[in-house]
Amino acid sequence: MKPQDIANAITQALVQGGSQWMVSTIVAFLPVLWTMTLMLHLGRPYVLRTLRRCGLRLGADVWWMSYLLIRDAVLLITFGLSLVFFLPNEVANAALPLTGPLAALLLLLALAVKLSRRVDDDIQAYRLATVFLVLGATLYYGPLVFAVEATSQSYLAGFSTFFTSDTNVSVAFPIMWISLVGVVVVAGWLFIRAWNAANHAMARRLTPSQVQPEQKQRIPAMQ
Template identity: 35%
Template sequence: MTPDQLTTAIINGVNAGGEQFLEGTLAATLPIIWLAILGLHLGRPYILDMIDRFTLRLGADLLWLIYIALRDILIISGVIMSFMFLFPDVVTADQLPLTGGLAAVCLFGVLLIKLMGDPDHYIRDFRFTTYLLGLGALFYFVPYVIGVQANAVTSGTIGNISKFLVTSSNPTWAVNLGYITIVILAIMGATAVVYALRTGGRAEIVAESQDALARK
């Protein structure tokens, strides 16, 4: 082996190892992200109760700002980290939840509702975000627990179901679901862009206009 070939082999090995490390880190972090998102969303009544106990308005405002910032940043992070489900080479090489891409669609739907509505003030929007988060959690945790985690300890019919729910052992479904996810995300992204360009992303203007028309 020549020095150039050895250098190329080392570089390729380092790149492949770094890619595997990154993908493994994302796969291990996403369940934690999902649990944190669900915890913060379902813990909203507790935060509101804590705000009512503050005697200093500044402290209440800071707590609310920290809460919504942490919650929304985690949702955005979950969407970004879920982009790995869109790459065929990643889903066919790594053991990932089969419907993880659809879970990312649900998270993006939550962001779209937050752009076009106000879940923190309107019960209908809050219910929609709750339904989407619940559906996304099912899409992620069912194949993650039954598939990825149980894949090595199950056999028979349950083992076949477990293998079906893992992307690396079911590459055809994994790649096709990835393409479906890309199409849905593209449609939702285009909807968000059109809405932002038309309204500047300020949903309250639309709500105020509707209220004004209703009074007339």
């Protein structure tokens, strides 16, 4: 075996091992992010009560803005890392929650509600986002706790086999593709909405500058 072949084999092994380690780390860290997402979202009443007792207006504004930024950033990061559930090779070869793609789709729907409606001012929008998050967390935590992490429990063997992706690929792939279509549809709707909003904002900015010269021309000259 030539030295170059040995070097290529070592490089390939490092790349494959690194990718597997990265995926395993993401999957292991996702429960923490899901928990933080739920805590920050459901902790809104506590934050509001704290703000009412805050006598310093500047401190209240800083506290509220920090809460909003952290809450939405954690939600966005959780969805970004949940894209691992849409990798066919990982779904087929790694022990992932069977309904993980559906949980990611519901997470995106909650994010879409936050982007399209004033969740912090509209109680109905807040409740809708809460429903999406709770359903997504249920679809994620259920298979994770009682299937992926319960392989040592013999009385959960049937549940574990069915709700683990690599042991039930025939069901995992349809769920993944259906959820992926839903993600594409929601993402496309958000893109079109953002595009239209940007066009309207640009039109409002350009209209006064275009109308003003015409108005100046219509003013009769003083004699």
